[in-house]
Amino acid sequence: MKRGHFLLIFLVITIFSLVPYTVEPLPIPYPREADVYVPKYWYCQETKGCPNGYMCRDGVWVPSFTTTIPMWIFGVTNKYERGGVLNFREYPDYTCRAHCVESIPVLYTADVIYVPYYGGDYLPEDVPITYLPPGEYIVTSPSFAVYYNVKIWFFPDRGGPKKMSAALETDKEKYGKEDTSVIYTLQVTDEDTKEYIQVDKIFGKIVLPDNTEKTVTTEDWAWNEEEELYVYCWDFLNDEGKCSDPKEGSYSCELTAKKKYYEDARAGVDFAVCYHVEIDLEFDKDIPKYSLGEPVEMTVYVTDENGSPVTVGVESVLVLPNGEVKTDLSWTQTEPGTYSTSYTPVQEGVHHITVGVKENIICYLKEASSEFYVKACEEAHVDLEIIGTTINEPVTFVLTVTDGAGNGLSGGEIESGVYLIDNPPVALSWSDLGNGVYEAVYTPSEVGFYTICGTVIIFEETGCFRGFFDGSFIVEEKKLPDLVIRNEDIRVYSESGEDITENSKLPLGETVTISVTVWNIGDASAENFWVVILIDGNLVYKESVVVLAAGESILIECMWAFNHSGCYTISAAADPPEGII
Structure with missing residues (x-):
């Protein structure tokens, strides 16, 4: 018997030791009290004249309350022997300077019961x-004035509260004054389970444009079982049963949702009557x-309900064919209520644009939407000719732009630049010479390898043409011809062909052949120059040379008979100065 009894106890202990122990995130059910700091004989209360309900004492904000532990507030001890509402506001991190002048946000709102000074049994x-x-x-x-002897009653926290979040929305962002109601929806989510839940209490207020208020309570809300959210249909009336005057303006709603054992959830939403x-x-x-x-020029005309121009400005949303959204169009007011802008499309397809009035203090209800279509340009044929490549001398660029049938395309817009390595591009200015021919001039100041590239676009009634061009050229120092005739390049031959240049005696009346060799020892060809032969300084022969390439020579010959005895000097010149020929 004893042995069996021992085994039974052992088994029971083992079973209990395997059961996990969990702590619910609930308050510890032992009420405690804490003092609120208020200077002796002072008291403070939220009133219409002091909506934030605080005062200053030597730079300190009062009434104040400090806790180093998490807690669950449930009661208050005060001289009025009544409960109500306690608002816990964020304690500022700067010195208090004046009573009741600053707006301090409420972080937590607690419903509290009255607790006698000696306490009691509360769960x-x-x-x-x-x-x-x-x-x-x-x-x-x-609810009551907070005196220097007020106590707060609480339960210490064990494990922290459950968490929930709240989302508050309206059925529209903008309303017109003809609208008679706003539909609010409030959806509360358990942060752990992600399920939508109902709450114990909803309270808050709606602030109207004229700063009057509408108090919102739990009774205003209806639970929608299907969508698992709360719905409130508000009729734009404040607590006095009146609309804001004017009705147009900004409205804001701030709410708090409360549920037992959960931390409060706050939510807010703004809307406007436009x-x-x-x-x-x-x-x-x-x-x-x-x-x-091709630039798209747009103009917007804006008038109010009375037909008067609206001068606060406009803004737009442009949706490109690929879905990209542009909101940076700059609209210029050309006259009251009239605005214009220009946009140069870079994509082919349908573009959607929506224009509305800029919202500053007030808003406007209507927007204008439209669309425009952009198509690609046909290809233009572009030929580039580069003339002249000498430093410090003009380089001429000639573009010939034609369509597929070879017809010249004039009236084009050309964007182009000339580039030298490690230098910024230089934009070119083009002249339209007609029939598809365009000309630009550029004077290089450095030698080197240059490139030119650009685009040309021509807009016509039926469409457009677009072409691209590029090219390159080398700028060098200027090359010049250098014509030389040396003494040994002038020879005299007898009728028999004998070289008699060195023989200073000739028979009278004999005809000789005078031969002159002209050399071009320069870097460039010599073009269109004269070669002259002179005897005793008198011109006896001249011959025109069309071209003589650099490094080449040419032979010039003439016949001459000496009919008078004497001593003669033969000379020759290439490209002689004016006056000799």
Whole structure:
């Protein structure tokens, strides 16, 4: 018997030791108290004149409350012997200078019951609780004045609160004054399970453009079982049952959702009631069809409900054929309510543009949308001719642009540049000579290898043409011809062909052949020059030379008879100065 009893106890202990122990993230059910700091005989309360409910004491913000542990707030002890609401605001990190003048955000809002000074037996499941993390706060209340002897009652936290998040939306971002309601939706999500959940309480306010308010409570909301969210249909009326005056303007809604054992979730949303406008968008073509590279000119006319021009400016969204979105078009106001812009398309296809009025303090309801079509250009044939490649002398570029049938294409727009290695490009200015011929001139100041490239585009009523061109050239120092006739290049031959240059005695009346060799020892060809032969300085023969290449020579001959005795001097010159010929 004893042995069996021992075994039974052993088994029971073993079973219990295998059961895991888990701690629920719930408050510890032992109420505790903490003091709120307020100077003696002072008190503070949220009022219409002091909506943030704080005061300054020697630079310190009061009432203040500091906790080093997480806690669940549930009660308050005060002279009024009543509960209400406590707002825990962010404690500023700078010195307090004046009572009630700054707007300090509320971080946590706690519903609290009245707790007698001596406390009592309270359990978390029986009272409203609000999670408050460690920190320093300004604690205020719209329900009662916070005196220097106020105590806060709480349950210490065990494991932290459950988490939830809230998303608040409206059915539209912009409304017109003819709209009679706004549909709010509030969806709350459990952050651990990601399930949509219902909450215990929803409260907050809507601020209207005239700074009046509409208080929002749990009773305003209806639970939509199918979509698992709350719905509130608001009629634009404030707490006094009136619309904002004017109705147009910005509206904001801030809400807090509360659920037992969860940290509060806050959500907000803004929307606007906008003025109506008329927006007309026009293109510079009756049928908005353009070619690639052709500027698209657009004009917008904006008037308000009374027909008066709207002068606050416009903005646009341009969607390109590939889906790219451009919002950087610059619109210029040419006169009140009239705006223009230009866009040069780089993609083929349908372009969508939407234009609206810039929203500054107020907004406008209407937008204008339209589209224009861009097609690719036909290919143009471009021939480039480069004339002249000498440093410090003009280089002429000649473009001949034709269509597929060889017809010249004039009226083109040319973008081009001349490039020298390690130097910035130089843009060229082109002259349209007509019939598809264009000319540009550039004077190089350095020797080297140059390239030229560019595009030409021609817009016509039925379409456009686009062509590309490139080329290269080498700029060198200027090359010159150098014509030389040496003494030994002048020879005299007798009728028999004997070289008698050195024989100074000739028979009277004999006809001789005078031979002159002209050399070009320069770097360039010599063109269109004269060679002359003179006897005793008198011209006896001249001959025109069309071209003499560098390094080449040419032989010039003439016949002459000496009919008078005497001593003669024969000379020759190539490219002689004016006056000799």
